Amino acid sequence: MIVIETALGIAQACAESSRPLGLVPTMGALHDGHLALVKRARQENQTVVATIFVNPTQFGPQEDLAAYPRDRERDLGLFRQQGVDLVFTPAVDEIYPPGFDTWVDVGALGDRLEGARRPGHFRGVATVVTKLFTLARPDRAYFGQKDGQQLAVIRRLTRDLNLGLEIVAVPTVRDPDGLAQSSRNAYLTPSQREAAPVVYRALRRAEELWNNGVIDAGQLRAEVKAVLEAEPLVESIDYVSVAGGESLEELDQLPRSGQIRAMVSVAVMMGRTRLIDNVILE
Numbered sequence: 001m002i003v004i005e006t007a008l009g010i011a012q013a014c015a016e017s018s019r020p021l022g023l024v025p026t027m028g029a030l031h032d033g034h035l036a037l038v039k040r041a042r043q044e045n046q047t048v049v050a051t052i053f054v055n056p057t058q059f060g061p062q063e064d065l066a067a068y069p070r071d072r073e074r075d076l077g078l079f080r081q082q083g084v085d086l087v088f089t090p091a092v093d094e095i096y097p098p099g100f101d102t103w104v105d106v107g108a109l110g111d112r113l114e115g116a117r118r119p120g121h122f123r124g125v126a127t128v129v130t131k132l133f134t135l136a137r138p139d140r141a142y143f144g145q146k147d148g149q150q151l152a153v154i155r156r157l158t159r160d161l162n163l164g165l166e167i168v169a170v171p172t173v174r175d176p177d178g179l180a181q182s183s184r185n186a187y188l189t190p191s192q193r194e195a196a197p198v199v200y201r202a203l204r205r206a207e208e209l210w211n212n213g214v215i216d217a218g219q220l221r222a223e224v225k226a227v228l229e230a231e232p233l234v235e236s237i238d239y240v241s242v243a244g245g246e247s248l249e250e251l252d253q254l255p256r257s258g259q260i261r262a263m264v265s266v267a268v269m270m271g272r273t274r275l276i277d278n279v280i281l282e
Contacts, residue, residue, distance in 0.1 A: 001080045003087045007095070007135055010049070010088040014136045017085065018046035022168075023138035025129060028052040029069040029183035030078050033173040037142040038082045040170050049136050050079050051088040053095065057124030064272075069183055088135075095131060104130045106153050106160075112248050113265065114149050114276070117238055125150055126157050133158075138165050146172040146180045148263050148278040152248055172277070174200065180277045187273040195233040196275060199266060202227035203279045206242070206264040210254070210281045217242040217251040220264060228268060238267035238274070245280065254281065 004010045014021060022045035024037045041048045052075055059065040072089065079087055103123050109115075110122030133141065143151050155167050173181045178200035179193075188196060202224045209220055221240045228234050242264050243250050254261045265278035 001076075001084055001087060003076060003089060005089055005091065005094065007090065010086065010090075011135045011137075013086050014047075014049060014138075017049075020045045020139035021047040021049060021136065023132065023136045023141040024048065024050040024084075025132050025141065025143075026050060026052055026075075027054045027068070027183070028075045029071065029186075030075045031173075031181045031183060031185075033144050033146065033181040035078065035082060036173050037144060037170050038079065038084060040168065041140070041142050042083050044168075045140060047085050048083065049086045049088065049138065050084045051090075051132060052076075053088070053090055053128070055095075055124055055128045056092060057096070057127060058121050059124070060118050060121065063118070064184075064187075069186055088132075095128060103127050104157060104161075106156050109149075109156055109248060110153055112149070113239060113241055113243070114267065117267070122150070122153050126153055129154055130157060130161070130163075133163055133165065140166045140168050142168045142170055144172060145169050145280070146182065146277065148265055148280070149248060152246060152263075155246075178204075180275075182275070184273055184275075187271070189271060192233055192270045192273065195231055196270060198228060198231040198234065199268060199275050199277045202240075202266060203264055203277060207279055207281065210261075215254040215256070217253060217262070220254075224264065224266060228266065233270055234268050235271065236269045238269065239265075241265045245282075 022041035024041050026034050104126040105123050106126050115122050177197040179197045205223050205227050206220045220242050224240045242262050245263050261281045263278050267276045
C-alpha cells in the first residue's frame, strides 16, 4: 500500500495504475461501514484508491470540525488489511490552495433536508468530490446509502457534469440493534447509545406501513415522528422526510410505479450528537 500526500502524486499514481480503478472517499475515523465500501471496491476493481481527508468546507461555523475524530495510523492499518493499493491523505492547502475560489453547486437538490439545516454543506461535498474524481479519474466510486442525500447529490453532479464514472451505492451497515454506523456515534453517552436505535425503529415503522399498502406520505411522516417523540432522549427532530428518490422533493403520495418510490429520512439530536438515517422504499 502506498500513501500519497500530494495532488500531483495521486494523479500520477492513478494514471499509471491498472484498470478498472475504484475510489473510496472517506474522512477517516473508519468503521465497518467504510470497510464495506472498500471490500466492494476490492471485489470489482484491479486498483483500489482510498482517501482520508476531513473536508473543512462541508462543516458549518458551529459544527464539529475541530472535534471530528481523527486517527490516521489506525485508519491506514485498516486500509492495509483490506488490500487498498493507494491512499491519498492530503493537507487542506493541497486541496484548497491559496486563492481557491471555484465551487460546485448542485442547485435545489443541495438546499433541501441536510442542506436547509447546514447551508453550504453540499457545496463543500460536491466540490471536494469533484476534485477527487478529477485527480483519480476512477471508473467507479463507492458511497454508503446511510448518507442518502449525499449519494443523490453525487449522482446528480456526476450526471450533470458528464464525469463518466459509475457511482456505486453500498447498503448501510448497522450495529446488531439497528443503529447505522457513523463516526459521530462516538459522541453518544452510554444512555444515548442505548436509546439511539429508535431512529431505525421509526424508519422501520414507515417500511411496515408501506408494505401494508399505505401510500399517503403524510401518514408515514406522522407515524415516524410519533415513534421518535416517544423516546425522551431525542431532544429535537430536525426533519422527517418522505421524498422522491432522485429529486428529494417532498411527496404527498408515494408513486405506484418506478424502481425507487421514495426515501424516508430523518435527522434528530441526542445531546450534542446529530443522528441521520434513511430507508429506501422500492
